[in-house]
Amino acid sequence: MMPRYPGAASRQGALAFPLVALVGVVLVSLNLRTAVTSLSPLLGVIDAEIGLGVAGMGLLGMVPTAMFAVWGVLTPLVLRRMGLEMLTVLAMAAAAVGQLVRAAAHDPWVMGAGSIIALAGMGIGNVVAPPLVKKYFPRHVAAVSMAYITGLQMGTVVPALVAVPVEEAAGWRVSIGWWAALAVVAAVPWVIEILRPDTSTSAPVAFAGNPDTPAGAAAAPVQRIRPWRSPVGVALALFFGTNSLCTYAFFTWLPAVAESIGMTRAEGGMALAVFSAIGLIAALAVPWIAGRFDDPYAVVVASVVSYLAAFAGLLWAPGFAPWLWICLLGVGPSTFPLCLTLINLRTRTQAGSAALSGFSQGVGYTAASLGPIVFGMLFNGPGLAAGLAFLTVVLVVMTAVSRTACRPNMLEDTLHGPLRAGAAHGRGVQDTQ
Missing domain, CATH: 1.20.1250.20 (MFS general substrate transporter like domains)
Known part of the structure; x- marks a missing residue:
């Protein structure tokens, strides 16, 4: 197994760590749409209880693309100051917290705030997923991309399919809130990567050399990509x-x-x-x-x-x-x-x-x-x-x-x-x- 990124240390047992990263990438991908498609089928029920109104439902429908656009621009700036893994953990934490806030909402303002938090996390996740694939699997981009895009699609379809049955069995708060647990689980592999020794996962995305650079080679001078x-x-x-x-x-x-x-x-x-x-x-x-x-x-x-x-x-x-x-x-x-x-x-x-x-x-x-x-x-x-x-x-x-x-x-x-x-x-x- 090749080093995950230029300059990464070669270590015995490295074979297991890309497997952890693979699990992490797939779990993140499963979380990138849950806050969108778990809510849409239940808007009528939620409106009846907390009074969203037509305008409120319309605004909730605009939040996903707005947050995805905003964090598409902002995430590369944040990556200059922290590592991919740490930002991924924070993204999944935001997704979890936001979905729990929505599940506890008793008025439209709290529902909107929870949606903004959750979808900000998912917007960050949209951006960090491709460079995570590039970093950990530079010679298997197509195969790992297939895995994470499949996870993204499943995370789009499944919440929509189960939203109403779960709501009928346990209520709408459980139906939109239980997806927070999946976001917490998705953070675990990246916490493991951050905590394991002899890695540079905490470093910001500040350089990018040739993928074929030998392990331990000095990083080249940096320049900016626009x-x-x-x-x-x-x-x-x-x-x-x-x-x-x-x-x-x-x-x-x-x-x-x-x-x-x-x-x-x-x-x-x-x-x-x-x-x-x-x-x-x-x-x-x-x-x-x-x-x-x-x-x-x-x-x-x-x-x-x-x-x-x-x-x-x-x-x-x-x-x-x-x-x-x-x-x-x-x-x-x-x-x-x-x-x-x-x-x-x-x-x-x-x-x-x-x-x-x-x-x-x-x-x-x-x-x-x-x-x-x-x-x-x-x-x-x-x-x-x-x-x-x-x-x-x-x-x-x-x-x-x-x-x-x-x-x-x-x-x-x-x-x-x-x-x-x-x-x-x-x-x-x-x-x-």
Whole structure:
């Protein structure tokens, strides 16, 4: 087993520690959406007890993408002052505390505060997961990305499926609060990594050398990474943004879209579950494809074609095969695991991964917050055709920008400025915003 990161000490028994890290990465991934999908099916019940109101429910729906966007920008700054492992522990602690606060809420303000805390932790987790994979498994990025993206998808689908049964058996407070235990468990492997001797896990992400640097080699001088100065960084951020905009538009409005084409309310809820569940298949297949092929642009093409076929079916043959259109919509977000995998495949270094992860997800989730709003205004105004026309324009943009993101070029090699020449030779880099 190779050293986890440049300069890591070689030790007997090192084989066991990446296994702890693997468990830690998967457990973190399971926690990155629980506060979102465990709450949505219960909003009506919660509103009846604590009086959220229409505005309150709308604001709660905006908190996830807002926190993901804010912490996409802020997390790389925090990483300059503390290690990945410590920040991961703090993220899981925030996720646990926030979900417990929500479970104890007796008014909308406490519910909102708990949501902000929980989703801040999950927003940090979104950003630190890719560089954790880069640090501990630099030669197995695709395989470990497949594991953690699968965990993320399961953490999206399962809470939504069990929310109502648990609420009926034990009440809504238990249904949204018990996920805090999973966040506590996810922190344990990283506490182990922090406490074990002869490691540098407490060091901030302040350098990033060549992954093939021999153990014990001196760290190279550091320079700063600004992803927005690289065509790869800008392209991947726009790719993530356009993908997220489409995905979150359907996360919010798919049940209503399903009802508008003649499906029942129950079928609308099932349509959202199917839309989300298909992401599990993509999480298994897409990282493998991205790791096997230098240019995985075919995934983008297949996703866009699936979206457009679904749009055509919803508009022109809604009663012919509605479940076929829903399944094709579910294939569309296959670009999401591709975006997450490319964060590591298009960077040479741990710091490059951290910088690109923060930048692309900050841009991505900012765009995602616009998707439900714009699509909803068009869908409830001119109609479904106008909403789908808007998303078609977004898909055209995604098709264009993803071409650059998918080409086998590295962020560090394409930076504009003094870093460019040195990065191509694996010189040390400091990530900063």
